[in-house]
Amino acid sequence: MDWILLAEKAILVVIIFVISLGIAAYSTYGERKIAALLQDRVGPNRAGPWGLLQPLADGVKFFTKEEIIPTASDKFLFIIGPSLFMVTALMTSAIIPWGKSFYFGDHEFSLQVADLNVGILYLFAVVSIGGYGIMIGGWASNNKYSLLGALRASSQMISYELSMGMSLIALLLISNSLSVRDIVDGQAGDGNMWNVVRQPLGFLIFLICAFAEANRAPFDLPETESELVGGYHTEYSSMKLGLFLFAEYINMFVSSAIIASLYFGGYHFPGIDSLNLSPNIAAIVSVAVLFAKIIFFIFFFMWVRWTLPRFRFDQLMNLGWKVLIPLSIINILLTGGWLTFFGN
Amino acid sequence: MxxxxxxxxxxxxxxxxxxxxxxxxxxxxxxxxxxxxxxxxxxxxxxxxxxxxxxxxxxxxxxxxxxxxxxxxxxxxxxQNEVHKTNMVKVAAVITGGLLFLVLIASVRTTELSAFTLPTNNEIGYVQQVGQKLFNEFLLPFEISSVLFLSAMIGSVVLSKK
Structure with a gap:
């Protein structure tokens, strides 16, 4: 067992964990500011300069609120639900390559926790178990609104997983690898384009499915306040509610990172090789580039939320099963045909 | 370890x-x-x-x-309030469970325990290796099982349409 490697990975995991939480916290601030911008309001501006301490104030509020566990609920599962949701939200970040490697002398410090040979499949496995937290939490609350929200969440996730997986198959056909780092590196260098250029339809399908899997508007049907009070988290209070809400923002951060890595060149940008930077500077620049892309996509998630109205549940199911699945099958056929007749 | x-x-x-x-x-x-x-x-x-x-x-x-x-x-x-089961059902369950146990015992008894060695090739479980095997040596069984799955899918759609 290589202890240096283990220590390196442990440090990297802690850093990614802290960054995920930090970005998620400031996403809540960003969401309010963007909502305010789009609705011609001011947004939070009381706590600290420009309201920058608002996430801190929210955190303190969540921690100090009264903790309520309904008497008729299943207490064990009631606590497990939000915890599991948080864990699955954080797990996906393990396979994202955050930048080029740092070099200390001869020693290479890779900015990816695990370069799995089956990286994309790991991503898919974590996404497919991501619904359990909501399902368990909603069921354990012993409340009809929560149960309905949980059922909606699970059926929505099952439906959109299919087209998400099939849009990824077309991506795998052109990148010839399941490893996320290979896919990112395949989008850089001479004659290689970002995958969004080569897979426009696949990207569109993946983006829509990412919105649905992250339970974001316009697909936030599991928590529609106008029909289901609060959906699956109706009975939750204090930090357990905080975990549910927070995990949604972490999901958004990780989905943005995945979209950027799979379709927008990850930590590469056109012309990065022609600058002739020393390896460590190039690594810092590549991390900054990836985070710029991620922040753009987080902004995009929020922009869509405050622009589009919510879907109806039957519309959601129709879109998933009757539009996206046939489209993704067509996309696979087109990609396969292109590869057969024109080469890569 | x-x-x-x-x-x-x-x-x-x-x-x-x-x-x-x-x-x-x-x-x-x-x-x-x-x-x-x-x-x-x-x-x-x-x-x-x-x-x-x-x-x-x-x-x-x-x-x-x-x-x-x-x-x-x-x-x-x-x-947690299960439907009360009649004695007939209980007896039948015990008999079928016992028979299954008998089959398991019989199969375990004749198995020879051999010392297990880990595959020396670290890449043996990679997608590439599995794909090579599946699409060369086992192409026919693979395709036949996919037809089987397709018929199951069509069957469930037909049943739900009734």
């Missing part, structure tokens, strides 16, 4: 499998079955079969168990 890991994993697998059978609450049965699948996937990883492990998680933990959970949630079986 690997040996202790194996022992811990096996204990977890057996424990969660036992909870599936003995739990009075179907919800807990389903959830511990999911835990059981996870530990089995961990066993696959220890045998250097990453692809098999991850596909096992996607198919069983990710798809099939979600449907199980879905059904259990809808059936509202959480009150």
């Amino acid at each position: 690997n040996f202790y890991l194996f022992l811990i994993l096996s204990a977890l697998t057996l424990l969660s499998a036992l909870v599936v059978v003995f739990s009075r609450n179907p919800m807990y049965s389903v959830l511990s079955l999911i835990v059981c699948f996870f530990t089995i996937a961990a066993h696959y990883i220890m045998l250097k079969a990453q692809f098999l492990a991850i596909v096992h998680l996607i198919v069983y933990a990710g798809a099939i168990m979600v449907l199980f959970l879905f059904v259990v949630m809808l059936l509202n079986l959480n009150k």
